[in-house]
Amino acid sequence: MVWNQARRAARMNPSIIREILKVTEKPGILSMAGGLPSADTFPVDALKAACDRVLSQAPREALQYAASEGFAPLREWVAARVATLGMQVKPDQVLITSGSQQGLDLVGKILCDAGAPVAVETPTYLGALQAFTPFEPLFTSLASDAEGPLPEAIAALPHDAPGTRFSYLLPNYQNPTGRVMGAKRRAEVVEASRRAGVPIVEDNPYGDLWFDEPPPAALSSLWPEGSLYLGSFSKVLTPGFRLGYLIAPPELYPKLLQAKQAADLHTPGFNQRVVHEVIRNGFLDDHIPSIRALYKANRDAMAEALQAYLPPGCEWQSPQGGMFFWIRLPAGLDAMALLPQAVEAGIAYVPGAAFYAHQPDARTLRLSFVTLTPDLIKEGVEKLGRLLHEALSLATEHAP
Amino acid sequence: MVWNQARRAARMNPSIIREILKVTEKPGILSMAGGLPSADTFPVDALKAACDRVLSQAPREALQYAASEGFAPLREWVAARVATLGMQVKPDQVLITSGSQQGLDLVGKILCDAGAPVAVETPTYLGALQAFTPFEPLFTSLASDAEGPLPEAIAALPHDAPGTRFSYLLPNYQNPTGRVMGAKRRAEVVEASRRAGVPIVEDNPYGDLWFDEPPPAALSSLWPEGSLYLGSFSKVLTPGFRLGYLIAPPELYPKLLQAKQAADLHTPGFNQRVVHEVIRNGFLDDHIPSIRALYKANRDAMAEALQAYLPPGCEWQSPQGGMFFWIRLPAGLDAMALLPQAVEAGIAYVPGAAFYAHQPDARTLRLSFVTLTPDLIKEGVEKLGRLLHEALSLATEHAP
Numbered sequence: 001m002v003w004n005q006a007r008r009a010a011r012m013n014p015s016i017i018r019e020i021l022k023v024t025e026k027p028g029i030l031s032m033a034g035g036l037p038s039a040d041t042f043p044v045d046a047l048k049a050a051c052d053r054v055l056s057q058a059p060r061e062a063l064q065y066a067a068s069e070g071f072a073p074l075r076e077w078v079a080a081r082v083a084t085l086g087m088q089v090k091p092d093q094v095l096i097t098s099g100s101q102q103g104l105d106l107v108g109k110i111l112c113d114a115g116a117p118v119a120v121e122t123p124t125y126l127g128a129l130q131a132f133t134p135f136e137p138l139f140t141s142l143a144s145d146a147e148g149p150l151p152e153a154i155a156a157l158p159h160d161a162p163g164t165r166f167s168y169l170l171p172n173y174q175n176p177t178g179r180v181m182g183a184k185r186r187a188e189v190v191e192a193s194r195r196a197g198v199p200i201v202e203d204n205p206y207g208d209l210w211f212d213e214p215p216p217a218a219l220s221s222l223w224p225e226g227s228l229y230l231g232s233f234s235k236v237l238t239p240g241f242r243l244g245y246l247i248a249p250p251e252l253y254p255k256l257l258q259a260k261q262a263a264d265l266h267t268p269g270f271n272q273r274v275v276h277e278v279i280r281n282g283f284l285d286d287h288i289p290s291i292r293a294l295y296k297a298n299r300d301a302m303a304e305a306l307q308a309y310l311p312p313g314c315e316w317q318s319p320q321g322g323m324f325f326w327i328r329l330p331a332g333l334d335a336m337a338l339l340p341q342a343v344e345a346g347i348a349y350v351p352g353a354a355f356y357a358h359q360p361d362a363r364t365l366r367l368s369f370v371t372l373t374p375d376l377i378k379e380g381v382e383k384l385g386r387l388l389h390e391a392l393s394l395a396t397e398h399a400p
Numbered sequence: 401m402v403w404n405q406a407r408r409a410a411r412m413n414p415s416i417i418r419e420i421l422k423v424t425e426k427p428g429i430l431s432m433a434g435g436l437p438s439a440d441t442f443p444v445d446a447l448k449a450a451c452d453r454v455l456s457q458a459p460r461e462a463l464q465y466a467a468s469e470g471f472a473p474l475r476e477w478v479a480a481r482v483a484t485l486g487m488q489v490k491p492d493q494v495l496i497t498s499g500s501q502q503g504l505d506l507v508g509k510i511l512c513d514a515g516a517p518v519a520v521e522t523p524t525y526l527g528a529l530q531a532f533t534p535f536e537p538l539f540t541s542l543a544s545d546a547e548g549p550l551p552e553a554i555a556a557l558p559h560d561a562p563g564t565r566f567s568y569l570l571p572n573y574q575n576p577t578g579r580v581m582g583a584k585r586r587a588e589v590v591e592a593s594r595r596a597g598v599p600i601v602e603d604n605p606y607g608d609l610w611f612d613e614p615p616p617a618a619l620s621s622l623w624p625e626g627s628l629y630l631g632s633f634s635k636v637l638t639p640g641f642r643l644g645y646l647i648a649p650p651e652l653y654p655k656l657l658q659a660k661q662a663a664d665l666h667t668p669g670f671n672q673r674v675v676h677e678v679i680r681n682g683f684l685d686d687h688i689p690s691i692r693a694l695y696k697a698n699r700d701a702m703a704e705a706l707q708a709y710l711p712p713g714c715e716w717q718s719p720q721g722g723m724f725f726w727i728r729l730p731a732g733l734d735a736m737a738l739l740p741q742a743v744e745a746g747i748a749y750v751p752g753a754a755f756y757a758h759q760p761d762a763r764t765l766r767l768s769f770v771t772l773t774p775d776l777i778k779e780g781v782e783k784l785g786r787l788l789h790e791a792l793s794l795a796t797e798h799a800p
Contacts, residue, residue: 002626003652004563006513006535014656041459047463051451061441063447063640098498098642102664104693109534130662134509135406163404199402240463242498244667252403258412262530263504263663268642268671275432328506 008134022216032367033348035175035323038298042238043278050277054270065270068261070096070245073132074276078231078245085207086221087229093247098245098267100205100232104131104360106259107201110252111165112137117158119167121149122348123355123364125175127205140164146317148174148181151188157198164198166228166303172207172215173322176355176366180320183216190222192321193336208323211296225249233275235323236288241271244329294370295323301374302367302381311383311392324351325367329388333397335365338387347383401556408534412456423609432767433748435575435723438600438698441691442638454670466669470496470645474676478631478645485607486621487629491685493647495656498667499607500644501631504531506659507601507628510652511565512537514741519567520550523764525575525603528568539757546582546717551588557598564598566628572607572615573722576755576766580720584614589765590622605632608688610721611696625649633675636688637725641671658672694770695723700701701774702781703769709785711792725767726752731789732795735765747783 053064069075073348075094082089104127112118112135120128122141129139139158142149148171157164169189171181181189193200202219220227232244248256260266302325303318313330329335336351352364372380429795454462469475475494483490499501504527512518520528522544529539542549548571556562569589571581581589592599602619609704618625632644648656660666702725703718713730729735736751752764772780 002597003511003649004511004516004565005652005655006511006516006565008513009510009655012655012662034465036465039464042459042463044455044459044463048452048455051455052448054449055448056798059444061443063442063638065434065436065634065639066437094603098664098668101662105663109406110409111403113408115405116404127662127665130658134662135657136682142759165404171540194464197402235463238463238670239465240669242664249403252405255405255409255412258530259409259534262501262527262534263505264498264642265527266642268498268668269640270638271668271671352651 008136011133011136012109022345025230028346029343029348030346030372030376030383031348032349032369032377032380033395034371035368036371037235037239037323038370041289043283046278046283047274050274054273058273059289062270062273065267066266068168068257069092070267071269071272071276073280074272077276077279082218082229084216087247088221088224089247089276092159093250093253095246095248095253095260096267096272097244097246097260099234099239099242100203100230101127101131102263103230103246104128104203104242104324105169106246106263108132108135108137109259110200112256113162113165115166116162118268119154119157119164119198120357121169121174122357123176124168124357126354128203129357132168138167141356141358142167146179146181147185148179148304149189151185151192154192154198155196156190157196159198164196164319166199167193168201168203171219171325172204173209173319175206175322176324176350176352177326178317178322178324180215186219186222188215190219194223198306199226199228201228201230203230205230205235206322208236209292209295209323211292211299212320213355215321215389220247225251228252230374234385236291237275237278237283241275243267243271244276266326298374298377299370301377302369305378305381309382311385311389313392314388318330321366323370325369327365327367328361329363329365330392331363333388335363336362341391342387344383345383345387347380349384408562409520409578411533411536424478429743429748430746430772430776431748432769432777432780433574433750433773435768436771437635437639437723438694438770441694443637443683443687446678446683447638447674451672454673454679458673459631462670462673464669465717466666468657469665470494470667471669471672472674473680474606475648477676477679478647481562482629482631482647483619485533486617487622487647488621489647493589493650493653494658495653496667496672497644497646497660498664499634499639500603500630501527501531501640502663503644503646504603506531506646508535508537509659510655513562513565517564517767519554519564520757521569521574522757523576523752523761525567525570526754528603529757533566533799537565541756541758542567546579547585549589550650551585551592554589554592555596556774557596559596559598564596566601567593568601568603569619571605571619571706572604573609573719573724574584575722575752577579577726578717578722578724578725580615580673580721586622590619594623594626599626599628601628602632603630603634605630606722606779608636609695609723610694611692611699612720615721620647625651628652629744636684636691637675637678641669643671643675656780662749698769698772698774698777701777703780704780709782711789712783713792714788723768723770725769727765727767728761729763729765730792731763733791734762736762738791741791742784742787745783745787747780747785
C-alpha cells in the first residue's frame, strides 16, 4: 500500500451511467439507456467546413494556449442568446466550460463544503450528484411533483449555519423525468428561494428541445443575482466537442474563473472557434427546429409503443420536450433487479434508483427516445413490455 | 450577500500567470513570459487533413459522447510511446485528460486532504500549486539544487499520520528552472522515496524537447507501483487541443477515472481522434526533431543575448532542453517590483516568486525562449539588460 487516498475518494463510487454506456457498446443491444443525442442531428458538413476555415484563417491562435474565460466572440454570442430566455447578461459573466458537466464540477468546488446542505430535486441528474459528491455536501432531497420541486419544500430548507448552499434545479424537460416547470411554479420557486436566502443553480441542457411550445422564461431571469446558469452545446450541435457555459453573477465569477484555470487552463480554443464559426450567422435557427421535429416524432413513436406494449399498472407522462420518458412500474417490480434480464433480452434502460440522493424509488426507470429510430423504439419497447409482463406474472405467482 | 462560498474558495487567488497572459496580449509587447510553444511548430496542414478524415470516416462516433477513459487507439499509442522512457505500461493504465493540467486537478482530488503534506520542488510549477491548493494540502518545499530535489530532503519528509501524500516532481527541463535531473540523482530520489514510503507524481511535459541528448529514463520506470505519470501533447503538437494523459498504477486508476467522469465526462472525442490520426504513423518522429532544432537555436540566441546584455551579478545556467531560462538577479533587485517598468519598456517575464510554495526568492525570474524569434529575443533581452543596469545603479545610489 504505497498510496494513501484522500478522504473524498472513498465517497466516489463506480458510475452506473458509465457501466451502462459499456453495456450499450455491445453489438445488437437496443439501448434506450444512454442520454445520447441522435447522431443524425450532428451537422457534420458544417463542422467540417468550419474546421477548415478556422485552420485556414486563424491557425496560430486556434492552436495556441488561450484565455481561461473562453473565446470572446463565443461569450458574446452566448450573452445574446440567453436574452431569448429573458436573461440580461454581459459577456463578461459568461465562462466557457468543457461541457456543462465541468460547470457542475466548478460549482461544487466553489460552493460546496463538507457537511453544508445542497438541495436537489427528487429525482435529479445523476451526473450532478457525482460532480458534487467529492466536495462532501449534505444532500437534501426536495419534495417534488409533476412540475418539479414544491415551493414549500424550498421554504423549509435548513437556513441555520452553515445554511443551504444552493438548490440545483432543472426546470426544462428534466433529466431523468422529462418534466417541465410551469410559469406559475417558476415564480413560486424563485420567491420561496429568495425568502429562504437559498440561491439557485439552474441547469438547462434541454431547453431548446421543446415540441409544441417553448418553456417559460429561465429561473435565472427572475432572480439574476441569486442564480447561476449552466448551458450546453451538447444537445443542439454535438456532445463530442465538449462545449458548455456558465453564467454567473459578478460576485461569483472571479472564483469560478480561478477554479476553471486550475481545472484545465481553458476549454480547447480550436473547438470554441469551430463552434462559433458554425453558429455565428444563425445556423441554429434552422438546425434546432429540425432536431425538435425528429425528437417529437420519436416521442410519439415511444408514446404509442408504451401504450401498446406495457402492462397495466405502469405509469408515465408524455414529455413535452427533451429526450426522456420516466416510467414507474407496478408494485412488486424492481427496475435495477430486472436490468440483467433486459440486457439478456437485448435492450437497455437506466434504473431510476441511480437518480435519487435519498430513498430511491426502485420501481422507476428512464428511457431515452432519441437514440433509436421509431422502428427500433417500437421493437425495444415491445421487448421491454414482454419482459415486464413475464416479471409481473412471476411476481403475482409468488405473492403471498 | 446571497452566495455563501466554500471554505476552499478563500484559498484560491487571482492567478499571476493569467494576469500576465493578459499583459502579453497588448500589441507591441515582447513577451518572454508565457509558456507558449512557438506557433511555428503547429502542424496545421496535418491537423487540417486529419479533421477532414475523422469527419469523413467516423463522424457519428467522433461527435457523440464517448468513454471517460479516452479513445482506445490513443491509449494504446501512449502505452507504446512511454516504453521509450523505460516504462512498461498497459493501455488500461492510461487515462486521457483535458491537458495535463486536468491530470493535476484529478490527482489533487484523489490524493490531497486538508492538512495532509504534499512535497514540491523549490521552486515548482505554478499551475500545480494552483491545481492542488483548493484541496488544502500542507505544502512542503523540498530543498533543491541544480539537478532538482535533494534525496535527503525526501528522506526527511514527514511520515507520521497523515503522512506525505506524494512528491510532485518534474525531472526534465523543469518549469520554471529549466533544470534536468541526472540518472544518478533519479536513482537516489526514487530510492529515498521508496524508503520513506512517499509516492511520486511525475510531470513530464518537456521531456521530448531535449537539445543534445535525451534525458535519463523516467522516474516512473524505476518505481512503477509508486509513481503516477503525467504527459501532454501540448508541447509537441498543439496546446489548443487540450490533450494530455495520466498513467496510473492499477490501484489508483478506478478512482482517477471516477474523478475524470465527474469533472467533464470525457475529453473531446473529436480532438482525441484527430490527434491520433495525425500521430498514428510516426508523424512525431520527424516533427519533434524539427521543434528541437528550432528551440535549440532560440536557446543559443537567448544565451548569447544574456551574456551580452545582462549586468554582472546575474546568474543563470543554459538549459539543455525545454523552454525556459531561470535568472537570478543581483542582490537588491526584486523581479516582481521591476515588472511594471519592464512592461512599460515593452517586455514581459514571469517573476520567479510565483513558483515557490514558501519563502519566494524575489531575485528570480523566468524567461521563455520559444515564443519569440532570435531577433526579437535579442531585442527583448537587450531591453531587459538596460532596465536591470538602470535598476542596479539606482539600487547602488540608494545603498547605505
